[in-house]
Amino acid sequence: DVKVTQSSRYLVKRTGEKVFLECVQDMDHENMFWYRQDPGLGLRLIYFSYDVKMKEKGDIPEGYSVSREKKERFSLILESASTNQTSMYLCASSFRLSNQPQHFGDGTRLSIL
Amino acid sequence: DQQVKQNSPSLSVQEGRISILNCDYTNSMFDYFLWYKKYPAEGPTFLISISSIKDKNEDGRFTVFLNKSAKHLSLHIVPSQPGDSAVYFCAASARNYGQNFVFGPGTRLSVLP
Numbered sequence: 001d002v003k004v005t006q007s008s009r010y011l012v013k014r015t016g017e018k019v020f021l022e023c024v025q026d027m028d029h030e031n032m033f034w035y036r037q038d039p040g041l042g043l044r045l046i047y048f049s050y051d052v053k054m055k056e057k058g059d060i061p062e063g064y065s066v067s068r069e070k071k072e073r074f075s076l077i078l079e080s081a082s083t084n085q086t087s088m089y090l091c092a093s094s095f096r097l098s099n100q101p102q103h104f105g106d107g108t109r110l111s112i113l
Numbered sequence: 114d115q116q117v118k119q120n121s122p123s124l125s126v127q128e129g130r131i132s133i134l135n136c137d138y139t140n141s142m143f144d145y146f147l148w149y150k151k152y153p154a155e156g157p158t159f160l161i162s163i164s165s166i167k168d169k170n171e172d173g174r175f176t177v178f179l180n181k182s183a184k185h186l187s188l189h190i191v192p193s194q195p196g197d198s199a200v201y202f203c204a205a206s207a208r209n210y211g212q213n214f215v216f217g218p219g220t221r222l223s224v225l226p
Contacts, residue, residue, distance in 0.1 A: 004156070033213075040122070042202060043157070043216040058213070090156055098208060099145045099164060104156030 003027070004105035006091050012111045019078040021108050023091030029103075030096040032074035034058075034066060037088040037107070049074055050096065081112045116140045117205050119217040128226050132190040136203030136217055139184065143205040147214070148177060148188045151200045160201075161188070193224045 007022035025032065031050055035043040035058075045058030047066040055066050063085060067075045074093075078085055088109050092102040118137045126132045134148075144165040149157035163170040163177045163186065170177050176189045190197055200221050204214040 009154075035216075040218055042117075042119075042218040043204075045213060048213065092156075099162075099206075101147055101159040101162060102214065103159065104149075106154070106156045109154075 004091055004093055004103055006089075006105040006108050008108050009106065010109050010111075012113060013078075013081050014113055015081060015083060017078075017081050019081050019110070019112075021076040021078075021089055021091075021110070023074045023076070023093075023105055024072050025074075025091075025093040025103070026072065027093065027103070028071065029093035030071070031094045031102075032068065033092040033094075033102060034064075034074065034076045035090045035092065036060070037090055043090065046076065083112050086110060086112045115218070116143075117203055117215045117217040119201075119203055119220045121220050122218070123221040123223070125223045125225060126193045128195055128224055129192045132188075132193045132197065132222055132224065134188040134190075134201050134203075134220050134222065136186045136188075137184060138186075138205050138215075140205070140207065140215075141184065142207040143215075144208060145206045146177070146179060146186050147204045148175075149202040149204060149216075150197075151202065151219070157202055190222075193222075195224050195226050198222055198224045 003026045033048045034046045049068040065077045091105045094102040147162040148160040151157040179186045200219045203217040
């Protein structure tokens, strides 16, 4: 069974802090993704990576960066957290082949005060 | 402009009856579609998919129908059970979009006992 693990379920940080969200998958997937989920907007893609050291911007990359130093781990970084980054953050992974579903972690509910 | 739309934010159905969730898309290049189910405080779980070469795919109580000319797909759940109460996301991808999916905003299904 695919396992995508996000390091924190709930996180509270202050405005201006640097925030790290970690994600690990155990299925040797090439692709990894970071989304945020907001009411009425569905899942919006922040960044994705098709391989180690590779990263591509998604639809809403502003204010975020990512790091993929190992195949199984994909980190999302909020360089200077702001209140509009309060959201549910979801990590996903998939095989590189086309027409493959993405498998999601349970999410991190991040609150920026 | 949302490329994937789910125009019903919520739907209530009696246990044992059919649930029909609808999804419309605007990009004619989309050729692979999925449905995800999400419970509160959990990540989305892959439910069922369909490729554009088909117009129907069935898996137990779940059937997805695709009408390419109308750019419309629907998920049928028969019979509906209280455990089906969740938010359902429709997602679409296109070969020239890589392995990225575009998600709809979701429909909250409530199955009433």
